[in-house]
Amino acid sequence: MVKQFGAVIAGFMLVACVTSSQSSSANALPTLAHAGRDVLTATEIVASRVSDAYQAVSQLRPEFLRRRAAIPNLPTIATSTSITVFLDGLPYGSIESLRSIPLDRVRLIRYIPPYEADLKWGGTHPTGAILVTTLP
Numbered sequence: 001m002v003k004q005f006g007a008v009i010a011g012f013m014l015v016a017c018v019t020s021s022q023s024s025s026a027n028a029l030p031t032l033a034h035a036g037r038d039v040l041t042a043t044e045i046v047a048s049r050v051s052d053a054y055q056a057v058s059q060l061r062p063e064f065l066r067r068r069a070a071i072p073n074l075p076t077i078a079t080s081t082s083i084t085v086f087l088d089g090l091p092y093g094s095i096e097s098l099r100s101i102p103l104d105r106v107r108l109i110r111y112i113p114p115y116e117a118d119l120k121w122g123g124t125h126p127t128g129a130i131l132v133t134t135l136p
Contacts, residue, residue: 038113039110040056040057040061040109042107044056045109051103052100053099054095054098056103056106056109057130064109083125084117084130085129086112086121087132098130101134106135107134107135109130109133110133111131112125112130112131114127114128116128117129
């Protein structure tokens, strides 16, 4: 019993450490030219010479717009209007709202998977969300 309890505690500590390092790295400004498949950095956006955030996403990470529903009972391919855009952590609008975000202020654009979006903002986000983080 004591060994099982110790193993459970160790597991929770490991998860907490991993979660802590992921959240601190997600808040840091990526300096790499390509930070990963779920992150679009300002460096990549500037290099692409696009005119708005929607064009940046559609050209550099089109999979953000075509994520599949995580829940089996929902349609398998999401429509572009089902993904919610968050600007600096606050609800901003649909995918089309990306067109109104000035690129000179964009620090990064990140795809948030459905389970993480549900935990972060509540409600249901069966196809995930897009988080745009701007410079202060």
